[in-house]
Amino acid sequence: DGGITQSPKYLFRKEGQNVTLSCEQNLNHDAMYWYRQDPGQGLRLIYYSQIVNDFQKGDIAEGYSVSREKKESFPLTVTSAQKNPTAFYLCATRDRGTVDEQFFGPGTRLTVL
């Protein structure tokens, strides 16, 4: 998992509530990504950011929001507009200056009750 921290590991929320997932990195990587993973499916891109104060929608951005105020942090908010938020959420980083490989955090399992 390297220098990527996701907290908490398990998160529970009531239907209709917004919740924010944390992702912090000390790798000094410029790019950060959020993915959603459901059983039997690959990783699907929610949002990504290549530089501070800038971010782009991925394939499934509806019902989610992000911010990138600091290089080290890329929090993801799951809003009440997300119809099926229960999933495993993964944060990743990439060093744009060198390689294309993405490094992943340990993930957060979100369950909506």
Next chain:
Amino acid sequence: GESVGLHLPTLSVQEGDNSIINCAYSNSASDYFIWYKQESGKGPQFIIDIRSNMDKRQGQRVTVLLNKTVKHLSLQIAATQPGDSAVYFCAENESGYSTLTFGKGTMLLVSP
């Protein structure tokens, strides 16, 4: 742990066998490919990568083969061990784009 393997294609092998995991990719313009390993409840870990100017690359106990003609990627694991049991994903990237496209994954089960 996280049940990411539910409904995934599964490859079952015996300890000591060689394993071959396959992946078909979709974008003929992709020029960089990665294999990741994901253990239950954890984030994916990098295994090996290959660029499109190569057709084979070897690491420690792993080999990746790339066939651009049929857009096919394979991961070979030699002398498979129980610790290799995990879900394996391939991912592709096209130069100039900062995102990866992931395959659905294959679960590898290694019996002692």
